[in-house]
Amino acid sequence: MRARVPPPARPVGIKDIARALGVSIGTVDRALHNKPGINPDTRRRVLDTAAALGYRPNLAARHLKSRTTIRISVQLPQEIALFWDSLRDGIREAAAPFEPTLQLEFRSNPRLGEGEVELFEQALASGVNGIIVAPGDPVALEPCIRQAARNNIPVICVVTDAPGTERLASVSADPFTVGSVAGELLSRFLPNGGDVAFFTGWLGTEDHAEKLRGFDASVNAVGRGVHVVAVVEAHDDERTGYRRALAVLDAHPDLKGIFVSTVNSLPVLRAVERKGRTGQIAIVTTDLFPALVPRIRQGQVAATIYQRPVTQGRHALQALYQFLLDGTKPPTRIKVVPHVVMRSNLDLLLERRSGETP
Amino acid sequence: MRARVPPPARPVGIKDIARALGVSIGTVDRALHNKPGINPDTRRRVLDTAAALGYRPNLAARHLKSRTTIRISVQLPQEIALFWDSLRDGIREAAAPFEPTLQLEFRSNPRLGEGEVELFEQALASGVNGIIVAPGDPVALEPCIRQAARNNIPVICVVTDAPGTERLASVSADPFTVGSVAGELLSRFLPNGGDVAFFTGWLGTEDHAEKLRGFDASVNAVGRGVHVVAVVEAHDDERTGYRRALAVLDAHPDLKGIFVSTVNSLPVLRAVERKGRTGQIAIVTTDLFPALVPRIRQGQVAATIYQRPVTQGRHALQALYQFLLDGTKPPTRIKVVPHVVMRSNLDLLLERRSGETP
């Protein structure tokens, strides 16, 4: 029963160091912040005793004094509201402890990729200190991010990424893993093997390819005679998605599994219904929106891979804030472990999410 | 492209309210904190203008002034280190933003249930403001929690619960959902039906029963001819677990699935190996410890239900801190959505977890 409990001594402050060395608090401040106007020798001594005494800066006092509020612009689409609002909630939640020191500015564009450049330039012009953005069109956004980098304004991408740009980091459910988990689930759901189809969407090419790679890798790894017989691009257009799904179902009357990695998986689900194949095909989707809930509950959708927007928002804000405070660089790609949502944990997930908002 | 961005006005403080009403900041302070010595009428006016101006207290200043550090005792076992250390990390991580205002005191007992009463009494005697504990023996701990409640010391249970006591809240992966997810996975993995067995452990009776209930509900809901033919108590003794697993395997030569909800699932896995039935039986376990990793990677274990200690720690600390600060009561049962860990997302999970520690 070791009781490893630190001595309840009161925390050492900047003036404890000053007193211990017989210098003034100004000198200690200069030493701790690499400021000019101090003897390198005394700086060393200050840093040494600071370490020896176990000095931890009092964040409260620091934030109080530095009247400069950090402004972070959060630019996300409005649609699909449930998803992006969850993301915003995560950001808000993570920002709460740092209250007026950190100011959030929410800007919204109607849909992913529409008008995001204008929003970005507007935020940049208003002089914010950092930006959180979900790039819909990474190529179009690249010069903006470059401009931000020149102005030393860190940018963090969420959900989607703009790879190859000077963004500080990206937060996302690792697309390879998303595809991989879907593939493994389908393989396990089909122990006797069978044909499966992969429906992808309108997301950036990078993500799409990664998901497919993960899916393929997983299906082949289990190796029980599960074969990917169709890779279909469903785009965001409902009708084309629906038609293509019908075509795939017709072409493969023996289809046993489907992975729909589109945000809007409904057309595919409707096509399966229309053909009367519900229950004969194991279906895995991504994301979680209201229309999907009853389909999971009824078992038409076996599982959905949820990319946890709340958590992504939290991580994005924390990484950005840490960087603005300390200058500590986060890993370039912050990967969120996606959730596997099925009938059995659906209610718990919905309940938790609704409980987070107040 | 609505740019819903609030006016970048500087945050309104207590003295803004005072100036607006022509009173002193002391009066405003009294009004805002329900302190005596103020005219009910002026209090109303202060509260009204505070709301009108959108006053948000500056947490930094508040924490700076109130020299009283909140001390929270965290008492967890040392074994299994990987698990409990993750939990501790989550607590530490969540406490970081509130630095010297909040002081963590870690106390450890060797194993779950051993010496926890002593630790609890010791913490109580040392005058901490709040306690986070994982009760191994809820019955033995009940008088302690009662004593804490009398002293107005809030107690939060993590991982395990002490139901029916006056603890403030419990944080855990909802055991019903854990069992339910395992049941659904096994049912889906066995589309042709078959016999499955349920191995449980030494945990509190409450959790155990809940998991079994969830498992049963799920297996029956899918209803494809999957039957629970054995419910075995494996205890924490390795040998009895091993022997009983062998017995179950012998008694059911046609067994198709196993759910091991013990912390230590190795004896069962070894029994399956010994009987040469690896690959013929779909196995779902709980938790994630080093010895389990290669078995997941090889596919012997199809999935494991991970109760996310880091997240549990974070929630526990946040709930406790909020209560100590505002008095806002958290929900009695804070449920963490468990992770489904399979080969495809194992690496991502391990990587994220190791990356969290620094």
Add this chain to the structure above:
DNA sequence: TATTATACCGTGAACGTTCACGTACCTCGG
């Protein structure tokens, strides 16, 4: 009316840190 009590409110000092400014000392060309 003078005195005390009570209710209400103002005042100022802290909390730990940061930053602009002030000051002491040293160096060096004139």
Add this chain to the structure above:
DNA sequence: CCGAGGTACGTGAACGTTCACGGTATAATA
């Protein structure tokens, strides 16, 4: 030897809030 310029350090005021104390009315009592 003087003062200009520089380096190294001390000083004090702020940041927004809390809290103990002191002050001023009005009411109650002698």
